[in-house]
Amino acid sequence: MSADLALIGLSKTYAASPIPAVDDLSLEVRAGTCTAVLGPSGSGKSTLLRLVAGLETPERGSVLIDGRDVAAVAAERRGVGMVFQRPLLFPHLSVLDNVAFSDRVAGMPRARARERAAHYLETVRLGGYGRRRVEELSGGQEQRVAIARALAAEPSVLLLDEPFSALDPSLRTDMHDLLAAVRGAFSPTILLVTHDRDEAARVADRIALVENGRLLHEGTVAEAYRRPRSLRAAELMGGRNAVSGHVRGGLHVSALGEVPVPGTADGAATLVFRQEDVRVDAPSPGETSLRTTGTVETLRPLGARGEIGIRASGVLVHAEVPSTSGLRPGEDVAVSVPHALVHVVPG
Incomplete structure (x- = not known):
């Protein structure tokens, strides 16, 4: 279910600003590992994820998944799943059918798609919630459903765009534990965007520090804290x-x-x-x-x-x-x- 992800010289500029949102950025994420992209607001973190997902097109550079350049491949054909800060669930579908959505779109019979969806709900600790409506869920439960829906599509790369930032501290801790369980069960390749140093240190294997669209530092969590590559990197890690x-x-x-x-x-x-x-x-x-x-x-x-x-x-x-x-x-x-x-x- 996992794949190597390599970003090579990615650049993206929006028409509203002459300053690149992502500027000649290169980054590698090994299969089955989690890299947290950390940086201040407006640093290009979310744009980077959108370029990987195929929701934005780079002006320059390549996105390689298991060595295959997918920069020109449609988003739905990349084998990439994405979970946003807001769950964006379908309000007219039950919890079970939200999770089964990708399989149904792919033509899988309803009974089989729902059977698989129930398995993923169990994985995110929501077994028995399948018949509920979206409006009956708490914020943390909605985010769990969003993660289950992304996993059900069996992506080779899972992108998480500040998915826990709207939750209170205790729920965020629960979600961190859930993410650890998901990694243990499926070993997905994960690229996580966050502004929270503690969250990055808890859930990721490596940290990439980004500012003004450029990569300032990439390394293990310990290196980010105690062996930063620049003074600015040290400051971003709270030094x-x-x-x-x-x-x-x-x-x-x-x-x-x-x-x-x-x-x-x-x-x-x-x-x-x-x-x-x-x-x-x-x-x-x-x-x-x-x-x-x-x-x-x-x-x-x-x-x-x-x-x-x-x-x-x-x-x-x-x-x-x-x-x-x-x-x-x-x-x-x-x-x-x-x-x-x-x-x-x-x-």
Whole structure:
């Protein structure tokens, strides 16, 4: 049911804007894996999905599914399924017949199509809901039906365009679990568009960061968080610490001190590290760390945790601490960041 997906040099510009919505973008998604496309509003994420689905035509570039260029193939012949932010179910059909729709269009007898539809409803944990009308469903249930309908068409590539963004947090967690179950059962190739970093980290194998129609970074979830390819990529992943400096002889030198960065070319470079990785007052024994001292300057509650800003050697360092830490502005603290958790980006 899965296939390799390769996008090569895709470009798309709409008549209403001279700026490309997608600009020479290339991306590979291996069969059976999930890549989350993450970026701010207007970055070209949804246009990218529409180009893969065949709902838009690229000016340049190729869409390859298992090595076959489908850029000129009609949307209904690509073997691609798509689930949108809104479920877009047929209100005049029952839940069962919504899921059976693609099989009926393909000419399958009604009884067989409904039998298959019931199987997919079981997969999305809606067994027994087949006779219901669409208006009798909750928002989360509607989205499950939309996923079942897409799966029933047996697509080689499944496209998800922010399908969970309208749901409340608890329902979104349920849908993430459902997506994991679907992956376990069918191993589809998935391209998921989201603006939520946590969602991308939870459901995807890899993350592609997109802005202004261009690919900024592509890699594993861990790489996106801790080994971004640029300062902007680090910012899109929620990184709060960026310290300007320069590399000389394998060391990054900044106001915070020196950090070994073997294999990095000499020149201007920015040290980035996650706020979650900053340790306040308690470096681990024997751990090689960047260490300094500073004064708590800001405090921002984040529920069970809080974020503090520490002014150290003229640099504002952001750190996450438990809400019970008791730290207050004006307090002097020691700060450390393990060398293994710092990263250098150009510029």
